[in-house]
Amino acid sequence: MRRTTSKTLAISVSAAALLAATLTACGSGGSTDEGVTLTYWRLAETNEATGAAFEQIVADFEADHPDIQIQVEERSTDGHKEALRTALGTSGAPDIYWSWAGPGIGGEFVNNGGSLDLTEYYEEYDWESRFNDVSMASITQYGGYHGIPSGFSGAGIYYNKDLFAQAGIAEPPTTYEELVAAADKLSAAGIDAIEFGGTVNWHLMRLLDNILETQCGSEVFDALVRNEASWGSETCVDDSFAEFATWTQEYLIPDWASLDDAQANQLLFSGQAAMVIEGSWFPQVIQNNDADPDAFGVFPFPTGTNRLYGDTSNNYVSPTTEHPDEAAMFLDHLTSTESQTALTEASGARSVNVDVVSDGASRSSLDAAWDEIFDESEGLYAFNDQNLPLAQTTEYWRILNAVASGDIAPDEAGSQFQAFIDQQS
């Protein structure tokens, strides 16, 4: 009995060992004997032309470096954020990843050890002279050099020219009062003045952010998001929420709470809603959805502060990567004048590379309008989900959705948010 028991035991143990060995062998690996594979995580590319240009850039790099392979993974906005949060710092982390640069997202990654300091590579490749000031500011804001600029964008109000004409709006609004008046005219004409998707939180958030900047001005806005001023005591906060409530109850599409951004934007494309706040990347989205970009115009939200609403995004290198040199090589190639020119030509968006001049080729009137907006604005204020720490962002979203559906009174929203901030620290 004893002999057979230990035999069984031996068999069980070796079976378990075999299983364990198989599992680890089947795990994901970063390099083979033949070469290096770099994983690069980014957002799903919606523009076909840009996607093709990017693939060409990758192919060119791989051709020049036969021993390096780039494996690209694309996800939706929220999927990408979640994947990064769970993977960074682990063996499952990608070698390179794209991320928004603000303190709420990119900053979290950097502060929790998810980004490799690239100071030595900045010296080696002399990258600092390659990029514009706004982008470089986002790289150095956490100390050292984190990430390499990928893009920067602005966001403003896109509007349907026909619907504006129908409502008798002759010119895009230049003050906040004119904007409200325009929304009134649209409503009177039976048109949904503005659309946003509520299920993705960060879409509707843009409206509140801009109203906040309008009512509070740049200084107070900055103080608020840095938790240096109190959301509960600043009167402009109550005013902002009150304005926001008016917008959501009178001018916003009725089913905003059930739609996400893509579904809501479909209403803009089909002429069922007149306005939305979207970014400088939006002209391509319009084209992807078989709508004509020239049917739309864009103007900055009339905050009165002349600051650009937008964000910067960078490509970061994970400190767990086994191939930092190769990653740097690839990023150098990606941000070279040649590559960036190709990307700009395809997307129409401004490049972070100062040597790249965007010319007329695939640009629509919207892209030209953006040039003007970029040139005329001074300073940048980012989307609040990038300014605020994660837990505050979740709460910010909850409150703004509740105000929009009328569940929280506008004059209580600010103090509720401040109460949350207070107990977080």
Added chain:
Amino acid sequence: MSSPTSATAVMVPRRRRRARRLRAALPFLGPALVAYVVFVLYPMVESIRLSFFEWSGFVGAEQTFVGMRNYVRLFTQDTVFWTALGNSVIWVALSLAVPMLLSLAFAVALDRKLPGRALFRTVFYVPGVLATIAVANIWRWIYNPRYGVSESLAQTLGLEWLQGIQWLGDADIALYAIFGAFVWQAVGTNMVLFLAGLQSVPPELKEAAALDGAGAWQRFRNVTLPSLRPTMVVVVVLTFIGSIKVFDLIVGMTGGGPAQQTQVLALWSYQLSFANNQYGMGNAVATVLLILVIAVVVPYMLWTARREQS
């Protein structure tokens, strides 16, 4: 229970016999215990431990001991916790009422020789076989405010009151709309359990009651229902555990919104840990969930066990 041949049993001292049994049991029990301890028990204990700490979840980051602070915060200051708890309770209560009654009714209806009975059984059971996340997507489409069922009905039949209903966007009805999808899934599986239970009701009892002049309803109440008690216990426990765990369905249909109004404990715990990088708080919610389950299931099972004995 047989022991090794009686001759040897007399001669080997009890302790050695027990030790031998333990050694004999080990190779059979071993793999199970390893898997269970490493991947279930340890994480559970660790979860409770982490609830007393503050941690961002990133590998290099520090874990700071904060004692009961997470719980205090949860119960007094967290703006979502009470909604999540309330919704979980509502969900459980509804699950024990609606799908249970419906599935019992369906089981009774299908317990007789109806033509097409097997087909009916399949129709009701199939939704329970599908992945919950697939069910969530199917129903999300049905609830679409512009192209879904209610909107299409409003258009084709001219029913204006059906227009513009935000099944998943209106905080007042969203939870119940999701529950509709849950009923669709849950009725079939419970129905099959009840069918099995019904088939174990001794026919002699029913016939005897019929002979005594009992009507169909009285037969049901006095003969069938009592015989179904063991099945009921199983269904109630399974339903309770399944409903308090609800996660996939909410993730797939609303993600907890609008404005966190369809949050439930399991999802809020997940979001706190993985979306907010607040592992301490997330695990505190998870621990509350665990305590809730234990506090309900264990007494219930003890109570039924005692009832069985008497």
Added chain:
Amino acid sequence: MTQSVAGSRAGVTPTARTGRRHPDRPHTVVRWRSVLLWLVVLATAVLWMLPLAFALLTSVKSEADILGTSLFTLPTSLDWENYVEAIQTGNLLQAARNSLMIALIKVPAGLLISAAAAFALARIRFRYSGIVLAVIAFGAMVPVQVAIAPLFQVMLALDLLNNPLALVLPYIGFGLPYQVFILYGFFRQIPAELDESAMLDGAPNRRLFFQIILPLSKPALAALFILDFVATWNEFGIALVLLQRQESWTIPLAVQGFQSKFTTSYGPINAFTLMSVIPVLVIYLMFQRYFVQGAFAGAVKG
């Protein structure tokens, strides 16, 4: 099999058992009631099928049809492009391969491990077997989310993240309680005399387990096998946390990922969802009786 005392048997000569029919039940009223019941059941069944029917209908419509016409209208032309698009952009086949790999390893291995554990607890009674059984059964009550965050850390420490095969380990762990409990009850019912005959022949536990207990348990094992296969295929919560890379996704993750990436592609979304449930449907239709048997094992004390 229960006998219906009333209903469709009305009008037939009395059964041998009872010796006489219930005297006061007129034939026509009874007939009516059954027909009505059948109609109600039929109507309910049709209603029950509608969600799937709508999904199917939408999946073959072109985008113009979906956005332009109501949910109920038949498509102007059958657009199978949705399915092609779903397969191409959704990594469906890769996810299917992952799910299949996991299920093919986890289900047999898990069942064997559970059976072995149940055998040890039911047959080789040792001092703490009662406690061990209780501890294991306790696991059935634990919602996965209670352990999910630390589980992630454990898998991270073992360097098993993003490895579909690695899911097998926690799956086995969480599948144990239910299976062990059911098999424990089943094994206890196997007469002890069979044990004794094996013992007298000098057969060790291993032979008892493999050659006597397991073969006798085929019905329970088959039922558990099928139920577990489906449950493994459909699992979402653990996979969501442990599989970050798209190439490692299982079917449920792929369905959710597709839906969140292409929210306005209603046709392909429905196509993708339907394709993802086909394997489970096929299994159910082929092995229906095992699902029912599984219910028997669970519902009736034993």
